[in-house]
Structure formats: C-alpha cells, structure tokens
Amino acid sequence: MSAAAELARPAIEPTQLRQLLGCFPTGVAVITTRDAEGRPAGLTCNSFSSVSLQPPLVLFSLRNASRLLGAFTAAESFAINILSERQDTLSSRFASSRIEDKFEGVAWHAGAMGLPVIDDCLASFECSVYACHAAGDHTVFIGEVRHMGGGCGDQALVFYKGAYMMLAESLRKLVVQGKLGDADIDEAYRTLYGTLLRLGAQRASDAELQAVDAAVAAIEQHPDDAPLADRIASASGFFAAIAAAGHNEALNLMAQTMSTVLRERMTHVLPVRPRPDLFPLRREIAHALRRRDGDAAARALDALITQLRRA
Structure with a gap:
C-alpha cells in the first residue's frame, strides 16, 4: 500500500x-x-x-x-x-x-x-x-x-457483546417456554425504551436521529411476503437505534437483552405479519425525537405497544 x-x-x-x-x-x-x-x-x-x-x-x-x-x-x-x-x-x-x-x-x-x-x-x-x-x-x-x-x-x-450470556440464555428459555407474559414484557419495553427516548431527545446527534428515521423506513419498506429474518432484523434495528441515541451504556446492555427477547418472541411466540397500522406510531416516535420532545416520543411508544396488542 x-x-x-x-x-x-x-x-x-x-x-x-x-x-x-x-x-x-x-x-x-x-x-x-x-x-x-x-x-x-x-x-x-x-x-x-x-x-x-x-x-x-x-x-x-x-x-x-x-x-x-x-x-x-x-x-x-x-x-x-x-x-x-x-x-x-x-x-x-x-x-x-x-x-x-x-x-x-x-x-x-x-x-x-x-x-x-x-x-x-x-x-x-x-x-x-x-x-x-x-x-x-x-x-x-x-x-x-x-x-x-x-x-x-x-x-x-x-x-x-458487553453482557453475560447466562442472562440472555435464561431469558431465551423463559420466552420459548411461554413463561414471560405480554404484560411484563410490555412494561419492560415502556420503562426501558421510554427512558432511552427521553435521554435520546437530550443527547442524540443528528446522525443518530437519522438512524432512527432510517430504521422506521426499513420496517415500512418490507413487502408483505418479506422473510421472517428480515422482519426480525428491522424490528431489532429500530430499537437498537433508539438505544444508541440514549447514550447510556448500562441501559444499552439492557436493551441488548431485550433484543434477544424480541428475536425469540418473533421466532417462536408472536404471529408475524404486516402491520401498516403501526407505521404512523413509529413515525411519530421518530418525529418527536427530532423535535427533541422525549415525553412525546415515550407517549408514542406507549401507543405503539398498546396498538400492537389489539390485533
């Protein structure tokens, strides 16, 4: 060279x-x-x-x-x-x-x-x-x-990846065995990612906000017959972008564990199908972050989780 x-x-x-x-x-x-x-x-x-x-x-x-x-x-x-x-x-x-x-x-x-x-x-x-x-x-x-x-x-x-696999493996088994209920998981998502959204509104760089926008777009671009692996990757990418925007290493480790839960639930538990009704809610999360309004972003996340369970 x-x-x-x-x-x-x-x-x-x-x-x-x-x-x-x-x-x-x-x-x-x-x-x-x-x-x-x-x-x-x-x-x-x-x-x-x-x-x-x-x-x-x-x-x-x-x-x-x-x-x-x-x-x-x-x-x-x-x-x-x-x-x-x-x-x-x-x-x-x-x-x-x-x-x-x-x-x-x-x-x-x-x-x-x-x-x-x-x-x-x-x-x-x-x-x-x-x-x-x-x-x-x-x-x-x-x-x-x-x-x-x-x-x-x-x-x-x-x-x-910065965490003990023992925890991730334990969670994976609980998910597959159906021992983690929707209510507990939803509460964990609201608490963890709501906090990360509020932090991201204060700390995220413009590039990190753009990464959240890109993650939302990636989900919306899937055709109806998109492979499960692609849907899992884009869903995980959306939450990973939020975690990165929050700039908190401890919470980021927790987010990695929740990503494991998400992947296992999408693979073994949840019916995975197109959900265009969720598109506006994800967009609102991204828009609120760009406005640096963490509370609004957390409320949009709460609405997203609620809507996810309705159908």
Missing part, C-alpha cells in the same frame, strides 16, 4: 472496535498473583487464551492503566481461574475499582505454587511467567502451565 493510500485510510474508531470485538464470545477468568508483600492480588479478565501445548503456554493481556500492572510485572508467576456461570458476582467483584480488598469474603486457597486459587472454579492453571511483551495500550503476559486442576461441573460464564 502506498504512503498516500495509507494516510487516506479511515482511522479505526475505538468504540466501534470494542463493539465488534464483542461479537466474539469469551469465557471469563480471574487472574491472580501475589504482590511484593505476599498479599493476594487479582482482576477479572476475558483476554485469556491458549498459546501452545508443547510447551504448555497460555496468555492474558492487561491494560497498562491497571493499578495491578506493577504487581503482575514484578511477579514470577500467576494463576488463571476460569469462572462458572454461578460465579458472575466474582467477575464483577474483581473487575470493580471501588473494592479495595477483592479477596475479602471470597473462598480461595493457596495452590501448589502458593498462588491464590479461587474455590469452585471450572478450572485453574498455575503458571510461571514465560514472557512479557508490550502491545499498544496493553501488556501481554505468557505463562507456562506448571499445575492445573478441574473443579465443579457447572457451565462456563460467557461474556458476549
């Missing part, structure tokens, strides 16, 4: 990069070691990966901004603790910057190398440091496995 072409190539946008990398599901691990004073130290990580079988090598990467970078850089060994789906609270605990003593109240023991090994994990690997490399805004630690062990027979805790 020429120098001119290289300069003309668009820059990789970090937020989009993180979002797209999130399309690859990963397990969740707590990486532990001991600091210079011998105290246990640990953090949550989903960058764990195998490297080699001969010799047995694994790796994880750590942000250079992490407060524990010095402890891991100085240590000669570390342990990988693979979490089960019942240990999601441990994942949050070791990821929090507000908890000073991460090990307080946590069941753990000293492993064969004296490293902190968390009880009841799916698997643990005690490693000596094999190599350490600077890589952009992270440092990559490669370890040689010296001792390992298996624990409980639970399912793994899986991280996908």
